[in-house]
Amino acid sequence: MATGEWELREEDDYEFDLDNPFTSPADEPIASLLDAEGHHAPSVSAAASAARRDAAAFISKVRFGGELAVHPRVAYLALNYVDRFLSKRQLPCEQQPWAPRLLAISCLSLASKMQRVAAVSIADIQRDEEFMFDEASVRRMERVVVGALEWRTRSVTPLAFLGFFLSACYPAPSHPTQVAAVKARAVDLLVRAQPEVKMAEFSPSVSAAAALLAAAGEVAAANLQAFQAGVAACPFVNSDKLRECGEVLAAACGVGPVRAAASADTPVTVLGHHRSASSASESDWTVGSAANGGGGEAKKRCMGPPSHWG
Known part of the structure; x- marks a missing residue:
């Protein structure tokens, strides 16, 4: 595996169907879903809400980006990855305000691979941004994301x-x-x-x-x-x-309220279990800058998380 790169595991080497996340027809659908949702259900803390908001705004902008727009399900899966990541890691947004956008870009790239659609152009989706991330930085961040997700990239949504x-x-x-x-x-x-x-x-x-x-x-x-x-x-x-x-x-x-009928004869429980979040050290993030090769005003180029994160 080349430096800064990662590969999908063999069982993920085909399009991931959000409606059916399982690879084996022997899986009993609802039992398997309920067992898996505890590992996949995000729980974004109040402290992470600002980072989540920034990442969601960038994904939304890309989704509705005209000729550069990504498929809605790619955007949906990408934000799911953001939520699951933030359930386990914290971003040092005060020191590195670009971190949520790097997370969003990496999750969009990862989601496009899982959905087997045209690869997201890292350069194009950053066209109007002040800071630019290169391919190597995004690939390193993808490795950080899949590591935090424990390689459970076939999300149960x-x-x-x-x-x-x-x-x-x-x-x-x-x-x-x-x-x-x-x-x-x-x-x-x-x-x-x-x-x-x-x-x-x-x-x-x-x-x-x-x-x-x-x-x-x-x-x-x-x-x-x-x-x-x-x-x-x-x-x-x-x-x-x-x-x-x-x-x-x-x-x-903006729709009417959901009305749920309760059954007196049926016990109700919730089977989802959220895993505790683990914080990333602020020192594990670095940022550098370089002039953009194009004409006009130079754009700063962010280096992203260091290679040892993988």
Whole structure:
């Protein structure tokens, strides 16, 4: 492996499907998802919220960047990586204010590889930035990110739970068009709400349930009661968390409140477990500058994390 480079592991050597993060057909879907979400659910602290906001703003700018825009699912996965990283590491933003942007760029590059789309152009997405990161710096940061994620790059996100909840609420495929419309709207709501930092406080399963209830209320109002009953029957969905998540999602997307039906006969628990965050030493970050080769005003070039981070 060349210096400053990293490679996807063999099991990730094909396109990662956000709706189905597993590689083995033998996996039992919901049991495996619930077991995995505790390792993948981010929990961004208040101290990291500023860094998260800066990274999210850059990813959003790239997503809507006209001819340079990235696919929405690449942007979605990239911000998921940002959240998971910040759950485990802290960025020295006061000393290195460019650190959140380096994290965002590296997560965008990593997400594009996982989604098997056209590679993100490191130079193009930084076209209007004062500070520029070169390829080597971004590759080093990618190694830092995948290390912090413990190489679990096939993220378990709320999108992975949509199929399960839809099958629970629609046990018979009698309304395929309506089911597809509800799912599409739920995906849209999740993507739109993701930049809201409070969404990172909820487990993927709870976020998926809240999005589906909101979508059903808009797209399939006549069957909303069936959706509410189906979600309430799931023993792993905490009704209080579901209500809170629905309120955050509604505020972020400008939709009506999510109504969750509670079942007196069904115990509710949350199975997600957040791992404790570990801080990165401020001395592990360095910054240098060099003149840009192009004409006009010189741009500063940031060196990023040192090679020993890998």
